[in-house]
Amino acid sequence: MLSLYRKNRSFFDDFRMIVPNTGNTLMKTDITETENSYKLAVELPGYDKDDIKVSIEDGYLLIEAETKIENDTKENDDKFLRRERYYGSMKRSYYVGNVEIDEINGSFDKGILYLEVPKEVKKIPEKKYLELK
Numbered sequence: 001m002l003s004l005y006r007k008n009r010s011f012f013d014d015f016r017m018i019v020p021n022t023g024n025t026l027m028k029t030d031i032t033e034t035e036n037s038y039k040l041a042v043e044l045p046g047y048d049k050d051d052i053k054v055s056i057e058d059g060y061l062l063i064e065a066e067t068k069i070e071n072d073t074k075e076n077d078d079k080f081l082r083r084e085r086y087y088g089s090m091k092r093s094y095y096v097g098n099v100e101i102d103e104i105n106g107s108f109d110k111g112i113l114y115l116e117v118p119k120e121v122k123k124i125p126e127k128k129y130l131e132l133k
Contacts, residue, residue, distance in 0.1 A: 027063065027092040037118045038095070045111040052113060056101045060093040061117060096120065 003127045028043040044052060044065050066089035097120030105116040 020071045026090050027065070029094075031094075037075070037116050038096070040113075040115040040117065042092075042113040042115070043111065044108075044113050047111065049108045051063050052108060054101075054104070054106060054113075054115065056096070056099060056104075057093075059095060059099075061094045061096045061099075061104070061115070062091065063113065065089065 003039050027083050030041040032039045042063060047065050047067055051065055055062045055064075067087055096117050099117060099120055107114045
């Protein structure tokens with residue numbers, strides 16, 4: 001018979017953390033489209049505004065976030081039995097085309113990064129002629 005009680009088990013033995021592919025779980029993003037722009041709402045819980053960097057590289061909007069472990073000096077002798085909070089850095093990119101960083105509006109509130117990116121304006125090349133000498 002299978003026993004539901006095991007001797008010498010720890011309080012934390014029953015806690016299991018199922019971590020799916022982190023590529024799909026970090027920086028969850030909602031994207032909406034307006035007539036002239038795209039609006040992104042990017043989930044970054046636990047991050048401060050100073051931990052986040054937004055840039056444009058080769059037509060890609062790049063979002064980088066980094067958080068570090070604070071080494072607190074504690075007055076008591078508490079020790080961690082398990083540490084499950086995420087510490088580290090992550091990046092995600094979105095293709096936005098020929099857009100300048102100055103054209104993007106952004107804010108950060110309660111763990112959500114809000115960005116408004118104008119739609120890429122396709123420039124129709126003007127027909128030019130070679131001047132013959």
